[in-house]
Amino acid sequence: DRGITCALIPRDTPGVEIGMRHDPMGVPFHNGPTIGRDVWVPIDAIIGEREGVGHGWRMLMESLAAGRSISLPALSIGAAQMATRICGAYATVREQFDTPIGRFEGIEEPLARIAGMTYLMTATRTLTCGALDAGEKPAVIGSIAKAYLTEGMRQVIIDAMDIRAGSAIQRGPRNMLSRSWDAVPIGITVEGANILTRSMIVYGQGAIRCHPFVHREIESVAKGDLKAFDQAIFGHVNLLFTRAVRATLLALSGSRFAGAPQTEDTARYYQHLSRFSAAFTIVSDTAMGTLGGTLKRREKISGRLADALAYLYLASAALKRYHDEGKTTANFGLVRWSVELCLYRIQEALLGVLENLPNRSAAWFLDLLIFPLGARFRPPADRIGARVARDILEDREARKTLTEDVFVPAGDQPGLGRLEAALDKAVAALPIETKLRDAVRAGKLDRAPGHMLDDTGLAAGIITREEYDRLNEARDLRDEVIQVDAFSPEQFRSLR
Numbered sequence: 323d324r325g326i327t328c329a330l331i332p333r334d335t336p337g338v339e340i341g342m343r344h345d346p347m348g349v350p351f352h353n354g355p356t357i358g359r360d361v362w363v364p365i366d367a368i369i370g371e372r373e374g375v376g377h378g379w380r381m382l383m384e385s386l387a388a389g390r391s392i393s394l395p396a397l398s399i400g401a402a403q404m405a406t407r408i409c410g411a412y413a414t415v416r417e418q419f420d421t422p423i424g425r426f427e428g429i430e431e432p433l434a435r436i437a438g439m440t441y442l443m444t445a446t447r448t449l450t451c452g453a454l455d456a457g458e459k460p461a462v463i464g465s466i467a468k469a470y471l472t473e474g475m476r477q478v479i480i481d482a483m484d485i486r487a488g489s490a491i492q493r494g495p496r497n498m499l500s501r502s503w504d505a506v507p508i509g510i511t512v513e514g515a516n517i518l519t520r521s522m523i524v525y526g527q528g529a530i531r532c533h534p535f536v537h538r539e540i541e542s543v544a545k546g547d548l549k550a551f552d553q554a555i556f557g558h559v560n561l562l563f564t565r566a567v568r569a570t571l572l573a574l575s576g577s578r579f580a581g582a583p584q585t586e587d588t589a590r591y592y593q594h595l596s597r598f599s600a601a602f603t604i605v606s607d608t609a610m611g612t613l614g615g616t617l618k619r620r621e622k623i624s625g626r627l628a629d630a631l632a633y634l635y636l637a638s639a640a641l642k643r644y645h646d647e648g649k650t651t652a653n654f655g656l657v658r659w660s661v662e663l664c665l666y667r668i669q670e671a672l673l674g675v676l677e678n679l680p681n682r683s684a685a686w687f688l689d690l691l692i693f694p695l696g697a698r699f700r701p702p703a704d705r706i707g708a709r710v711a712r713d714i715l716e717d718r719e720a721r722k723t724l725t726e727d728v729f730v731p732a733g734d735q736p737g738l739g740r741l742e743a744a745l746d747k748a749v750a751a752l753p754i755e756t757k758l759r760d761a762v763r764a765g766k767l768d769r770a771p772g773h774m775l776d777d778t779g780l781a782a783g784i785i786t787r788e789e790y791d792r793l794n795e796a797r798d799l800r801d802e803v804i805q806v807d808a809f810s811p812e813q814f815r816s817l818r
Contacts, residue, residue, distance in 0.1 A: 406478075441724060
C-alpha cells in the first residue's frame with residue numbers, strides 16, 4: 323500500500339463512468355460522481371510519475387490550500403457585499419411611521435453586523451489572496467479564510483433576510499436574497515466542512531506547522547539527534563517563559579507596554595493584539611504539553627484554539643486594510659467595530675479553553691497570568707454599531723466602499739436596479755419631507771399620511787409644484803420596490 327496517489331485519467335478511458343450530476347440546493351454549483359471499474363492507470367498518468375506515487379494527500383492539501391483561499395471566500399464576499407448594498411438601500415427606502423426603518427434600533431443592530439462583517443471579511447480575503455500572489459501556499463490561513471468567511475456569510479444573509487422580512491421569503495424577480503440563502507449551506511459544507519475545519523484542521527495543522535520549535539523537536543526525536551533536540555527544547559522553554567512574562571505584564575498594564583505604530587489612530591488595537599498573541603502562545607503550548615497526543619481528540623478545545631487564532635488573523639487583516647486605504651474617516655467606525663468584535667471573540671475562546679482544560683492547576687495558573695484583572699473586553703458598543711449602520715444608509719461613502727465589487731443594473735431593471743433608483747429618489751426627496759414635517763411640528767399643517775400630506779403642503783404653499791412632483795415620484799417608486807411577486811396558478815405550478 324503506497325498511500326493516496328493522484329492521476330490524470332482521460333474521460334474516455336475504459337471503465338470510467340462520468341456524466342451524472344448532483345443538485346446542490348438548486349444552485350448552479352456543478353459537480354457529480356466519477357466512477358471507475360477495473361480502470362488501468364499507466365505510470366505516465368500519475369502526477370509526478372513514479373516519484374508521485376503515494377504523495378496524493380500532500381498534493382490534494384496543497385491544491386486545496388490555494389483553491390479554498392480564493393473560491394469560497396470570493397463567494398462569501400460577493401454575498402455579503404450584495405446584502406450590504408440591498409439592505410442599506412432598503413432600510414432607507416422602506417418606512418414605518420413615516421421614518422426609514424434603518425433609523426430604528428432594532429434594524430440598526432443587524433445592519434451594523436452586516437456592514438461590519440462585510441468590511442472584516444473583505445479585508446481577510448484581500449490579505450489571504452496577497453499571500454497567494456506572493457507565491458505562498460497558506461494552508462492554515464486558507465483554512466481560516468474558508469471556514470470563517472463562509473460562517474460570516476451565513477450570519478450576514480440571516481441578518482439581511484430578517485431586515486427584508488416578508489419581501490425576502492417571496493421568491494420571484496423582485497427577491498434579491500433567496501438564491502444567496504439557498505447557497506449558504508454549500509459554502510459551509512464543501513472544501514472541508516466548517517465543523518471539521520474548525521475542530522481539526524485550523525489548529526491541528528497550525529499547531530505544528532506554525533510553531534517555531536515543535537516540528538524541530540519531533541524531527542530530532544525521530545532522528546535520535548540529542549543535540550538538535552536540546553537546542554529545540556531549550557528554545558521552546560525560553561519562548562514559553564518570555565511569552566508568559568509578556569502576557570502578564572501586558573494584561574496588568576492594559577496592553578500599554580506593547581509596541582504599536584504611534585501614527586495610527588488604531589494604536590490601542592495593535593497593542594491588544596500583541597497581548598493576545600502572547601496569551602495564545604502560552605495557552606496553546608500548555609494545551610499541547612498537558613494533553614499530548616490526546617489533543618487531537620479534544621476537538622472542542624482544538625476548536626476554541628482555532629477561534630482564537632482565526633480572530634487574531636481577521637483583526638490583523640482589518641487593521642491592515644484600514645491602513646492601506648489611507649485611514650479614512652469613513653472607515654474608522656468599520657475598523658473599530660471589526661477589531662473590537664475580534665478581540666472579544668479571542669478573549670471568549672481563550673477563556674473557553676481555560677474553563678475546560680482537564681489539568682485544572684495549569685488552567686488556574688494560566689488564568690492568573692492571562693486575565694489577572696478579569697475579562698475586560700466587550701462586544702462593539704451600541705454607539706459604534708449605530709455609526710456603522712448609519713454609514714450604509716442614504717448611499718454614503720462607506721456604503722460605496724463596502725460594495726465596490728457589486729454590479730448595479732440600470733434603474734429600469736427589476737430588483738437591485740429599481741431599488742437603487744428608489745434610493746436616489748428618496749435621498750433627493752429627504753429635504754422636502756423634512757420641510758413638511760417641520761411644518762406639522764410648527765402647527766402650519768395637520769398631520770396626515772403620505773400623499774395627503776403632500777397635497778396639503780402644496781395647497782398651503784409649504785412646498786413648490788416641482789418639489790411636490792419630486793416627492794410624489796419618490797413615494798411612487800418607494801411603493802413599487804417594497805412590493806413582492808405574485809403569480810397566477812399556472813405560473814405558480816411552473817415554478818415548482
